[in-house]
Amino acid sequence: MQPKGGLDVQPVIDWLIDAKPGRDPKEWLRLMCERMRQAGIRVDRVVIFVRPLHPNVVARAFYWLRDSPEVAEYEEGYGFLSTEAYLASPVPVVLATRRELRRRLLEPHTAMDFPVLHDLRKDGMTDYLVTPLEFLSGEVQVISFATRAAGGFGDAELNGIERIKPAMTRIMEIYALTRKASNILDAYLGRQAGEKVLQGRIQRGDMERIQAVIWFCDLRDSTPLAEAMGPGAFLAALNDYFECVLGPVLEREGEVLRFIGDAALAIFPLGDDPAGAAERAVHAARDALTRMHLLNERREKDGMAALGFGIGLHLGEVLYGNIGTRVRLEFTVVGAAANEAARIEALCKTLDVPLLVSREVASQVPADWKALGSHALRGVAKPIDLFTLS
Numbered sequence: 001m002q003p004k005g006g007l008d009v010q011p012v013i014d015w016l017i018d019a020k021p022g023r024d025p026k027e028w029l030r031l032m033c034e035r036m037r038q039a040g041i042r043v044d045r046v047v048i049f050v051r052p053l054h055p056n057v058v059a060r061a062f063y064w065l066r067d068s069p070e071v072a073e074y075e076e077g078y079g080f081l082s083t084e085a086y087l088a089s090p091v092p093v094v095l096a097t098r099r100e101l102r103r104r105l106l107e108p109h110t111a112m113d114f115p116v117l118h119d120l121r122k123d124g125m126t127d128y129l130v131t132p133l134e135f136l137s138g139e140v141q142v143i144s145f146a147t148r149a150a151g152g153f154g155d156a157e158l159n160g161i162e163r164i165k166p167a168m169t170r171i172m173e174i175y176a177l178t179r180k181a182s183n184i185l186d187a188y189l190g191r192q193a194g195e196k197v198l199q200g201r202i203q204r205g206d207m208e209r210i211q212a213v214i215w216f217c218d219l220r221d222s223t224p225l226a227e228a229m230g231p232g233a234f235l236a237a238l239n240d241y242f243e244c245v246l247g248p249v250l251e252r253e254g255e256v257l258r259f260i261g262d263a264a265l266a267i268f269p270l271g272d273d274p275a276g277a278a279e280r281a282v283h284a285a286r287d288a289l290t291r292m293h294l295l296n297e298r299r300e301k302d303g304m305a306a307l308g309f310g311i312g313l314h315l316g317e318v319l320y321g322n323i324g325t326r327v328r329l330e331f332t333v334v335g336a337a338a339n340e341a342a343r344i345e346a347l348c349k350t351l352d353v354p355l356l357v358s359r360e361v362a363s364q365v366p367a368d369w370k371a372l373g374s375h376a377l378r379g380v381a382k383p384i385d386l387f388t389l390s
Helices: 010-017 025-038 078-082 091-097 115-122 155-188 191-198 222-229 231-251 274-301 336-351
Strands: 045-050 059-065 072-076 101-104 127-134 140-147 207-219 255-260 263-269 309-324 329-334 355-358 369-375 384-389
Touching: 010 025, 010 155, 025 045, 025 059, 025 155, 045 155, 091 127, 091 140, 127 155, 140 155, 155 191, 191 255, 191 329, 207 231, 207 274, 207 329, 207 336, 222 231, 231 255, 231 263, 231 274, 231 309, 255 329, 263 274, 263 309, 263 329, 263 336, 274 309, 274 355, 274 384, 309 336, 336 355, 336 369, 336 384
Parallel strands: 309 355
Antiparallel strands: 045 059, 045 140, 059 072, 101 127, 127 140, 207 263, 207 309, 255 263, 309 329, 355 384, 369 384
């Protein structure tokens, strides 16, 4: 039986207004759906579809099902927008028109114009509502409601959903903005540095002393490569190179801090585990060498030149935080150890090896080290002992 008259959805609205900002979005969705049911809105399935600002993720969806204990979350890459699964769904229609779409699934003359409608009907759903959520920024996201109730949603339920939508939309926008800020900072500063900025570490000169393994890598002969390959092919090669040498850094909890043309600076903070940090850095370097070898094999098979590169690892104290002008800052590391890591990497070309590590790093990690002697670094008073992997 459909609810008659008005439903008291004010408790749901009050809860949304008072919702704690730190709550996990999946938990928030679950609690909201439960409160909607308590208010008399017989939802059995709610799906939120959002378009985040993210370099790798074009869509994120949250699924609440009444008979499932947890909210499911899915992410899709940029190719998803050209798939049949997306193009044949109601989502692009609602995004384009900014109008809600409803299908009463058991009525004989209902247009079954989206594949999802057949799936919903097989699952026992009787009514399906897809509606836009308009953010203050002008962005539009999408939420859908489905029910198994006999006769579908009643007028009182639809009115209740409409009354709840404004408060629901504002909470979703807060989550979206928080996630967007985190995504941007992770992509452009790195996860750890991004977290520090979000926590308020934003003043120039706001720095701390840390011990870290410093990673410096550089692509060899990039100028003639760029001239020979052309800008498009060179950019593709540069991205392949960075993926090979820095992917292992990120996979082992290192922090990529800067791209300096075709060079990059990263760190593995020691924290309470110096040997563990050094070991992760060395394993990342070993993995980078393997990936670059495979990349160069593919390039040579395709008639392209192999990419030369160098990786230098050093361990020492650096200042970690904000430097720059009053209006343009960078979160990075500075100090003698960082400069020495760059000088160590520069000797890779001289010594004709792709990897060099200082004694400070090698002494922390048991490995098949090959000693390459003591070498003077430009601008550094004392020579430094260098090693590579055998």
